[in-house]
Structures are given as structure tokens and as C-alpha cells.
Amino acid sequence: MAAALLVSCAVPRPRVLGPSDAERRAYDGAIATARRDASQGRTRLAAFLEQYADGSLADDAGVALARLELRxxxxxxxxxxxxxxxxxxxxxxxxxxxxxxxxxxxxxRGDGERAWRIARDVRLSLLRDDERADAYRLFADLAKQRGDAAARLDWLARLRSATRSPDAVVAIDREIADAIAALPLDALTSAGARLGRRAPAASVWLRAADLALRGGDRDTAVRALAEAEKLSLGDAEAQQLARLQAQLAMRTQPAGGDAPPPLSYVATDPGVAPASQASGAIGVVLPLSGPLAKVSEDVLRGALLASGVFGADPASASGLRVVVRDTGGKPDRAAAAVRELGQRGDVLAVVGPLTKEEVDAAGGAAQEVGVPLLALTRHENAARESAEVVRFGLTRRMEAEVLADHAVRALGLLRFAILYPKDEYGREFESLLWQAVEARGARVVAVSGYAPNATDFTKPIARLLGPQAERPADPSIATPPPPPLVDFDALFIPDAHDKVAPIALQLVASQVSGVRLLGPSGWHHPDLLRIAGTAVDGAFFTSGFDPTHPSSLIREFVDQYQAAYGAAPSPFAAQGFDAANLVGVQLARGAQTAGDVRSGLVATQLYPGVSGVTTIDATGDARKRPFLIEIRAGQMASLE
Structure with missing residues (x-):
């Protein structure tokens, strides 16, 4: 009730311009007493207010007395x-x-509305510095209660500027970061405009640009990035700005040779009933025993999830059946499995196998029995060996095209080096990236190879580098080794994560800096971060699956897979899911024969799958765009 008196306050008492000497002495004495003894201080201040109720220091005494009562x-x-x-x-x-x-x-007391009515009349300029910080905190908390996110951010920014304690600043920064992360796009643009050039305006505009890009709002992204560019940026913010500008450029020019556009460019609803609502039978032929058993198990799990026969409510199970056969990694067993499935009469398509040798053998059998084979191999010529083979795997050429496109067109990298293993995998990737880079007007200026079983990469790295600066002629002068001449701004390493990690560490030891590392999908493994740490920060690579992608299609797949199997999906699981789903889509569209299924498969255009966007031409050759993933502050993050 006391606060309610403010609404109907009495006429203010007249004030004199300044305190008399007696009033000043009485007030100073009461304050001195309060510092020694709070109880006696309260008594003396109350007596002072009775004697000098209309004095110049009455309001000072009232505030001091209130604070003593609070203590x-x-x-x-x-x-x-x-x-x-x-x-x-x-x-x-x-x-x-x-x-x-x-x-x-x-x-x-929980009365935020009344507190706001009291606080809104505060004249901040009349507060002392320490009191102003208290007011900023009050207004930030009240804005939060009122649901005014932009105002809360503004007050937190003022509070940070008025705070001197380093620990308190760190705590406020966490609040600001949480506040920014919780704001929707429209509130971010409002907050950015309200902050002007004050911190954290840069973080606000960068977050707005990120959300706009994720939502496909190019105009807002352009505006937000332009606003951020006007501001003073820290190192992390400058890196984020460059990354977002690269993403914008990539979306403005979604090239990449013959690659389809990124998933974010394509509507994620295929426009048909999901495969899990189809009827019929799909064959799955994989090396479920042998060296590729783990990979095959992941593919099978993805296919089963697409069909709805595992992890679903049995009462709602569909009429789509999956018939599984194990090849053991043997080409003859792969051919026999496809032949047997095709002769059943109910299997209208087969997903698998994996290796080129198995696909070559199974392709002949598929042609014999007239059943389409959705092969998961990466080899480009697979579809040309048999009229029934539809090659669904991601090719190395497509990876090289997309890597080169992002590096040159989005990041502006023009001078490349290639450090590759001297095996079939490394040599092919070296040739493919070289072609892709030069097709975009950039140059490969250094190339070095190493033995596939190498563990020391010092010499191969040294062959990439120019001569070191000369040491002083006087050997008595102790100087550190001069840095090497690094004549390239990007280094392509076509190898697996377990080789890339030590290479990255040895690059640091060799004083190679200022170079963007890039590589193919073999990099996509958490151990790369665990082993290489900050040595791979800023690197980017392709992948057949990106669990960090913002698409709802991928988020739902990750959630369903986790619920069904209690594990995170791998790129192989994503490929199996899409392959089975694409066959199921043909059945859902009404395909009655194996020929109908194949006709539907080779007419696939920009199919949005969790393993990327896929187009299949009339020869059965799939063009799949890989995802691009960047290592950012020790985390793998989508570049879409």
C-alpha cells in the first residue's frame, strides 16, 4: 500500500536552495554515526528528518535511512x-x-507492473555512477518480465558499459549472449537499430544475418551484414562476418559444376506420400558380414527407418516390406542375392551393394531378372555397366567441384596447394580438385605426395613450402628459425581424418599459418577435432550427411533415428534412408512393376534427401550435392 501513495501524493514541500550550516552538521553527524553503528544511525537520521523535514538534505537522509532499514x-x-x-x-x-x-x-515482491510505473519516471542523468548501474539492472529485469526482449538487450548493454568488475562483465556477457540467442529475427533487427554503434550491436546483426540466411530471407541478411560491417568487430566477430558473407555468396551463386543446388535452396517436401506409407517390397543387398559390416549395418538401419518397419508403432506399420540379404563382401554372393530377389516377383527394386566389384557382379544379375539396382557405390561408371543399375553414391568429382566452388567463389581463395596420399584415392582427388580449381580461374601452385602408410609428414610438407629466409652470417647470434615461405592460401588434403589430424599438427609445427585447410568427406569424424584441436579451426570439408544442418527434414531424421536405435545417424545411414525412401516414393506414386520403379528413379529431379539433393539422369547416373561443413571454434557447423 505504501507504493500506492505515489499515485495520489501530497503537494511537494517547499525547498530552500541549499542546506544551512546547522542542517549540514546534523546530517553529516547522523551519517557518521550510521557508519559506526547502524541502529544508532537509524535513530539519528529519523530525528534529523523530524527536525529538517523541509530541508535540502531531507531526501538524502530518507534514502540513507531506507538503505539502513534494508540492511x-x-x-x-x-x-x-x-x-x-x-x-x-x-x-x-x-x-x-x-x-x-x-x-x-x-x-x-513480484509486482512488476507497479515497479515499472515507478521506475519509468527515473531521470538517469541525475543518478550517481554506481546508482546508474543499479538502474540499468532494474530496467533490464523489468524489460524481461514485460517480454520486451529488445529493451532488455539495450539495458544489458548499458549495464555492461557501466560495470567495472571483470567477473561481473563476464556474467553480463553470458546474459547478453543468451538474450541474443533467444531473440527472433524481427526483434534482432529492432534491437540492432536501437543499439546503434554500441556493443553488442555487432553480435546482434550477425545473429540476425545468420537467422535470415537460415530462413532464406536474403534481403534481411544483406542488410544485417552491411550493418555489422560498419561496426568495430573483435576477431571472433570478424571471422563470423566473413563466414556469413561467404554463405551469402554461396547462396547467391549456388554453382558447383553439375552439382544440384544446396538443400536450403530446395523445398524439403518431396510433394508425395512418404515411403513409409507405400506398399510393396524392397530388397537390400549388403556386406553385412566382413570388413564392411558396420557400414552396412548403418545403411540397413537407414533403409529400415525409411520403410517404417523398425522403431514404429506396429499398429501403424505400413505395407512396405524389406527383404535383406548378406553378400559377405563377395561379388558372386551379391549377384546370387540380386538374382534370387528379382525372381521372387514381389521385390521391385534392390538397394545396394556397396563396393564396385559387388556392383559390377550384381548389375549383370539385375539386368537378367529386370530389377533396378540402386547401387550405393561412388564410382562414376557403375551405371554404364548395366541398364538396370542406378548409381546413388556421392562421387569424388562432385566433392571436388563443390569444394573448389566454395573456396574460390565464396571465399576468394586463388592459390592452392595439394598434399595427397600416393594411392588411387589420393591421386584421383588430386587430379579432380586441380581441374575444378583451374576451371574457376584459380591456380594450383604446389603439390606434394606421401606414402599411404606414412606417419611423419615433415618432408612432404617442406616440399610445399618456398625457401626460408637466410639466417644471420654470424653463428653466435641466437635467432629463432625464420618462418617458411607459404605461397598458397588453401591446402587440400584428400585423406581420412586419422591422417589429416597429424598432418594439421605438423603444419603448425612447420610454422604454416594463414592457410585454409579443405578436404573430402573422409574428414567427417569427431576424432579429427579431438586429435587436431585448434590446428583445424577454420577448415572445411564435404560430407554425405550434415547433422548440424538447419533443415527440419534433417532434424526430424536425426530425432527419429536416435529414437529408433539409440545412436546418432552416420552418413551411411542417411544414404540408406534416402535410397529406400526414393524407391518407396515410386511405389507410393503407384509404380506396379520393376520397370515403373526404374522409370520413376531416372526421372528424379532435385529430390530433397537427408544425404543431400539428388538428380538422376536417364542413364541412371545420380548427381548428388555434398554438404559443406566448417570447423568453427572447436565444433563442426553447417556452411548452409
């Missing part, structure tokens, strides 16, 4: 004195301090 855990008495200050001295130089203190008390 004595007597909030009601504190509130009474604050209300009296505002009633008797609403324009006094301590009235605004009283408003802040009173609003804090009322807010602590």
Missing part, C-alpha cells in the same frame, strides 16, 4: 521512507535514487 532486513520500513521521499521531494536530487530503490523493492 536490517526491514523492507517495509525501507519502503515507507522511500515513499515519503517521493511524496515530499519528488523533484529533489535524490528522488530518482528513491524511485530506483522503491521499484526494486516492489519488483522483489
Amino acid at each position: 536490517a532486513n526491514r523492507p517495509q520500513e525501507a519502503e515507507r521512507w522511500l515513499v515519503r521521499v517521493l511524496r515530499d521531494h519528488p523533484k529533489g536530487d535524490r528522488a530518482d535514487t528513491a524511485r530506483v530503490e522503491l521499484a526494486k523493492l516492489v519488483a522483489a
Whole structure:
């Protein structure tokens, strides 16, 4: 009720311009007493207010007395004195301090609306520096209660500027980061405009650009990046700006040779019933025993999830059946499995196998029995060996095209080096990237190879580098080794994560810096980060699956797979899911024969799958766009 007196306050008492000498002595004496003994100080300040109720220092005494009451855990008495200050001295130089203190008390009781009505009349310019910080905190908390996210961010920014304690600044920064992360796009643009050039405007605009890009709002992304570019940026913010500008450029020019556009460019609803609602039978032929058993198990899990026969409510199970055969990694067993499935009469398509040798053998059998084979191999010529083979795997050529496109067109990298293993995999990738880079106007300026079983990469790295600067002629002068001449701004390493990690560490040891590392899908493994740490920060690579992608299609797949199997899906699981799903889509569209299924498969255009966007031509050759993933602050993050 005390705060309610503010609504109908009495006429202010007249004020004199300054305290008399007697008033000043009485006030100073009461304050000195309060510093020694709070209880006696309360008594003397109360007596002072009785004697000098209309004095210049009455509002000072009222605020001081209220604070003493608060320290004595007597909030009601504190509130009474604050209300009296505002009633008797609403324009006094301590009235605004009283408003802040009173609003804090009322807010602590849970009456945020009344606290706001009290606080909104505070004149911030009349507060002392330490009191102004208190007011900023009050306004930030009240804005949060009122649901005004942009205002809360503004007040937190002011609070940070007024805070001197490093620990307190760190805590406020966490609040600001959480506040920014919780804001929708429209609130971010509003907050950015309100902040002007004050921190954290840069973080706000960068977050707005990120959300706009994820949502396909190019105009807002352009505006947000332009606003961020005007501001003073820290190193992390400058890196984020460059990354977002690269993403914008990639979306403006979604090239990549013959690759389909990124998933974010394509509607993620295929426009047909999901495969799990189809009827019929799909064959799955994989090396479920042998060296590729784990990979095959992942593919099978993905296929089963697409069909709806595993992890679903049996009452809602579909009529789509999956018939599984194990090849053991043997080409003859793969051919026999496809032949047997094709002769059953109910299997209208087969997903698998994996290796080129198995696909070559199974392709002949598929042609014999007239059943389409959705092969998961990466080899480009697989579809040309048999009229029934539809090659669904991601090719190395497509990976090289997309890597080169992002590096040159989005990041502006023009001078490349290639460090590759001297095996079939490394040599093919070296040739493919070289062609892709030069087709985009960039150059390969250094190439070095190493034995596939190498563990020391010092010499291969040295062959990439120019001569070191000369040491001083006088050997008595102790100087550190001069840095090498690094004549390239990007280094392509076509190898698996377990080789890339030590290479990255040895690059650091060789003083190679300022170079962007890039590689193929073999990099996509958590051990790369665990072993290489910051040595791979800023690197990017392709992958057949990106669990960090913002698409709802991928989020749902990850959630369903986790629920069904209790594990995160791998790129192989994503490929199996899409392959089975694409066959199921043909059945859902009404395909009655194996020929109908193949006709539907080779007419596939920009199919949005969890393993990427796929187009299949009339020869049965799939063009799949790989995902691009960047290593950013020790985490793998989508570049889409």
C-alpha cells in the first residue's frame, strides 16, 4: 500500500536552495554515526528528518535511512521512507535514487507492473555512477518480465558499459549472449537499430544475418551484414562476418559444376506420400558380414527407418516390406542375392551393394531378372555397366567441384596447394580438385605426395613450402628459425581424418599459418577435432550427411533415428534412408512393376534427401550435392 501513495501524493514541500550550516552538521553527524553503528544511525537520521523535514538534505537522509532499514532486513520500513521521499521531494536530487530503490523493492515482491510505473519516471542523468548501474539492472529485469526482449538487450548493454568488475562483465556477457540467442529475427533487427554503434550491436546483426540466411530471407541478411560491417568487430566477430558473407555468396551463386543446388535452396517436401506409407517390397543387398559390416549395418538401419518397419508403432506399420540379404563382401554372393530377389516377383527394386566389384557382379544379375539396382557405390561408371543399375553414391568429382566452388567463389581463395596420399584415392582427388580449381580461374601452385602408410609428414610438407629466409652470417647470434615461405592460401588434403589430424599438427609445427585447410568427406569424424584441436579451426570439408544442418527434414531424421536405435545417424545411414525412401516414393506414386520403379528413379529431379539433393539422369547416373561443413571454434557447423 505504501507504493500506492505515489499515485495520489501530497503537494511537494517547499525547498530552500541549499542546506544551512546547522542542517549540514546534523546530517553529516547522523551519517557518521550510521557508519559506526547502524541502529544508532537509524535513530539519528529519523530525528534529523523530524527536525529538517523541509530541508535540502531531507531526501538524502530518507534514502540513507531506507538503505539502513534494508540492511536490517526491514523492507517495509525501507519502503515507507522511500515513499515519503517521493511524496515530499519528488523533484529533489535524490528522488530518482528513491524511485530506483522503491521499484526494486516492489519488483522483489513480484509486482512488476507497479515497479515499472515507478521506475519509468527515473531521470538517469541525475543518478550517481554506481546508482546508474543499479538502474540499468532494474530496467533490464523489468524489460524481461514485460517480454520486451529488445529493451532488455539495450539495458544489458548499458549495464555492461557501466560495470567495472571483470567477473561481473563476464556474467553480463553470458546474459547478453543468451538474450541474443533467444531473440527472433524481427526483434534482432529492432534491437540492432536501437543499439546503434554500441556493443553488442555487432553480435546482434550477425545473429540476425545468420537467422535470415537460415530462413532464406536474403534481403534481411544483406542488410544485417552491411550493418555489422560498419561496426568495430573483435576477431571472433570478424571471422563470423566473413563466414556469413561467404554463405551469402554461396547462396547467391549456388554453382558447383553439375552439382544440384544446396538443400536450403530446395523445398524439403518431396510433394508425395512418404515411403513409409507405400506398399510393396524392397530388397537390400549388403556386406553385412566382413570388413564392411558396420557400414552396412548403418545403411540397413537407414533403409529400415525409411520403410517404417523398425522403431514404429506396429499398429501403424505400413505395407512396405524389406527383404535383406548378406553378400559377405563377395561379388558372386551379391549377384546370387540380386538374382534370387528379382525372381521372387514381389521385390521391385534392390538397394545396394556397396563396393564396385559387388556392383559390377550384381548389375549383370539385375539386368537378367529386370530389377533396378540402386547401387550405393561412388564410382562414376557403375551405371554404364548395366541398364538396370542406378548409381546413388556421392562421387569424388562432385566433392571436388563443390569444394573448389566454395573456396574460390565464396571465399576468394586463388592459390592452392595439394598434399595427397600416393594411392588411387589420393591421386584421383588430386587430379579432380586441380581441374575444378583451374576451371574457376584459380591456380594450383604446389603439390606434394606421401606414402599411404606414412606417419611423419615433415618432408612432404617442406616440399610445399618456398625457401626460408637466410639466417644471420654470424653463428653466435641466437635467432629463432625464420618462418617458411607459404605461397598458397588453401591446402587440400584428400585423406581420412586419422591422417589429416597429424598432418594439421605438423603444419603448425612447420610454422604454416594463414592457410585454409579443405578436404573430402573422409574428414567427417569427431576424432579429427579431438586429435587436431585448434590446428583445424577454420577448415572445411564435404560430407554425405550434415547433422548440424538447419533443415527440419534433417532434424526430424536425426530425432527419429536416435529414437529408433539409440545412436546418432552416420552418413551411411542417411544414404540408406534416402535410397529406400526414393524407391518407396515410386511405389507410393503407384509404380506396379520393376520397370515403373526404374522409370520413376531416372526421372528424379532435385529430390530433397537427408544425404543431400539428388538428380538422376536417364542413364541412371545420380548427381548428388555434398554438404559443406566448417570447423568453427572447436565444433563442426553447417556452411548452409
